Amino acid sequence: MHLKILRERIIIMKKTSKFNKFNSSGGGDRGTRDGEGVMMKGVQMAGRPLYLDMQATSPVDPRVLDAMLPYYIDQFGNPHSRTHMYGWESDEAVEKAREQIAKLIGANAKEIIFTSGATEANNIAIKGVMHFYKEKKKHVITTQTEHKCVLDSCRHLQQEGFEVTYLPVRKDGLVDMDELKAAIRPETGIISIMTVNNEIGVIQPMAEIGELCRKNKIFLHTDAAQAAGKIPINVDDMKVDLMSLSAHKIYGPKGVGALYMRRRPRVRVEAQMSGGGQERGIRSGTVPTPLAVGMGAACEIAMEEMKHDEKYIRELTDRLYKGITSQLDGVIVNGSMEHRYAGNLNLSFAYVEGESLLMGLKEVAVSSGSACTSASLEPSYVLRALGVEEDMAHTSIRFGIGRFTTKEEIDRAIELTVDQVQKLWEMSPLWEMVQEGIDLKSIQWAQH
Numbered sequence: 001m002h003l004k005i006l007r008e009r010i011i012i013m014k015k016t017s018k019f020n021k022f023n024s025s026g027g028g029d030r031g032t033r034d035g036e037g038v039m040m041k042g043v044q045m046a047g048r049p050l051y052l053d054m055q056a057t058s059p060v061d062p063r064v065l066d067a068m069l070p071y072y073i074d075q076f077g078n079p080h081s082r083t084h085m086y087g088w089e090s091d092e093a094v095e096k097a098r099e100q101i102a103k104l105i106g107a108n109a110k111e112i113i114f115t116s117g118a119t120e121a122n123n124i125a126i127k128g129v130m131h132f133y134k135e136k137k138k139h140v141i142t143t144q145t146e147h148k149c150v151l152d153s154c155r156h157l158q159q160e161g162f163e164v165t166y167l168p169v170r171k172d173g174l175v176d177m178d179e180l181k182a183a184i185r186p187e188t189g190i191i192s193i194m195t196v197n198n199e200i201g202v203i204q205p206m207a208e209i210g211e212l213c214r215k216n217k218i219f220l221h222t223d224a225a226q227a228a229g230k231i232p233i234n235v236d237d238m239k240v241d242l243m244s245l246s247a248h249k250i251y252g253p254k255g256v257g258a259l260y261m262r263r264r265p266r267v268r269v270e271a272q273m274s275g276g277g278q279e280r281g282i283r284s285g286t287v288p289t290p291l292a293v294g295m296g297a298a299c300e301i302a303m304e305e306m307k308h309d310e311k312y313i314r315e316l317t318d319r320l321y322k323g324i325t326s327q328l329d330g331v332i333v334n335g336s337m338e339h340r341y342a343g344n345l346n347l348s349f350a351y352v353e354g355e356s357l358l359m360g361l362k363e364v365a366v367s368s369g370s371a372c373t374s375a376s377l378e379p380s381y382v383l384r385a386l387g388v389e390e391d392m393a394h395t396s397i398r399f400g401i402g403r404f405t406t407k408e409e410i411d412r413a414i415e416l417t418v419d420q421v422q423k424l425w426e427m428s429p430l431w432e433m434v435q436e437g438i439d440l441k442s443i444q445w446a447q448h
């Protein structure tokens with residue numbers, strides 16, 4: 001009964017302008033799987049910036065929310081309760097979700113451990129493996145462009161006496177296989193390299209890296225938070241032993257993720273969390289049934305719609321790229337253009353001041369590599385690792401496009417970006433000099 005009322009309320013919310021990202025009028029180009037009539041058109045809400053930051057997070061797909069709701073209200077049991085129906089039905093739902101997640105990455109459900117997100121999965125994978133095998137293995141290899149939680153886990157290990165190689169990347173953001181080979185030592189215990197980079201969207205050659213790891217009997221971990229559900233991935237093809245996943249990057253709920261751990265050949269970790277021994281002792285704590293169900297549903301939908309999503313997103317990204325570059329000179333794509341997830345377009349704009357560009361783009365919710373947007377007040381370490389010059393790193397903008405982004409939003413983003421850059425050019429003495437044909441590199445700037 002409660003559930004029915006809640007569902008109706010949510011459907012109404014989706015239909016009203018207050019939630020104008022939801023649109024039940026139908027007939028659009030983005031239909032739903034179950035035909036319940038819930039359509040999502042764009043993610044902009046009235047009076048708020050248009051959202052192009054899908055790498056930071058994504059809205060929950062209404063179908064995912066629908067799958068989750070019963071487990072908040074009627075079927076609220078603890079999945080670990082063994083003595084009554086509430087527990088059993090919750091457990092059944094969690095196990096179904098585990099299978100949906102496993103299927104997306106070509107794994108077995110027994111190899112999936114629920115976590116609070118990719119951050120926790122990365123921590124368990126890296127620290128857990130090294131702690132477990134510490135008698136024999138002392139060395140970790142990762143790259144300079146990993147997510148902070150991977151880099152920080154490695155720093156933590158260094159403080160405990162482990163050694164870590166932070167591999168530089170090529171100018172296009174990809175790992176140099178020869179450098180990786182050269183970094184391997186007999187005591188290397190794990191190599192951790194992300195599948196898709198969150199900032200620049202580049203896709204690493206995981207299958208090649210996996211082959212190298214197998215040959216050298218080194219565990220391979222990959223942070224696939226930005227890859228799973230977006231590009232086809234398979235743990236066997238990639239020969240990865242551990243993989244981190246996050247639900248909220250693929251239209252699932254925040255606060256849930258998973259760690260894939262290979263069973264054959266078996267990889268073992270030391271648990272990070274002490275407690276009731278849930279998740280085979282690897283991650284104690286009650287599994288949050290609604291979140292797990294949401295992640296499972298998000299994975300299933302992603303699998304079914306990946307091809308369609310990819311095509312749709314690629315068209316929008318092309319439109320954005322062409323729209324901007326046909327009107328502006330001096331735009332540079334950060335990261336490989338060829339080995340790239342389509343929903344990430346990271347651009348730098350020449351001859352403008354980063355801070356002013358961001359200030360002028362308040363109507364578009366995007367991320368930036370410039371220092372003024374980060375809490376640490378350091379410009380992006382990812383762009384620096386690519387060797388992007390400081391002025392260009394300061395004007396970098398990451399456009400993140402997703403399943404619910406619309407053409408209209410892209411067109412508006414083009415208009416606002418072009419308009420703002422041109423405005424800033426008009427005020428820029430550097431731009432004037434470039435127009436006069438002066439090579440800026442030839443100028444001797446006064447020293448202070």
Ligand SMILES: Cc1ncc(COP(=O)(O)O)c(C=O)c1O
Nearest residue numbers: 117118119147198223225246257
């Ligand atoms: C590549 C990558 N790894 C890990 C994370 C962290 O994921 P979560 O928010 O699920 O902890 C993110 C998201 O910020 C990410 O993009």
Ligand code: FES
Nearest residue numbers: 354355370372394
């Ligand atoms: S643009 Fe703000 S610090 Fe560089």
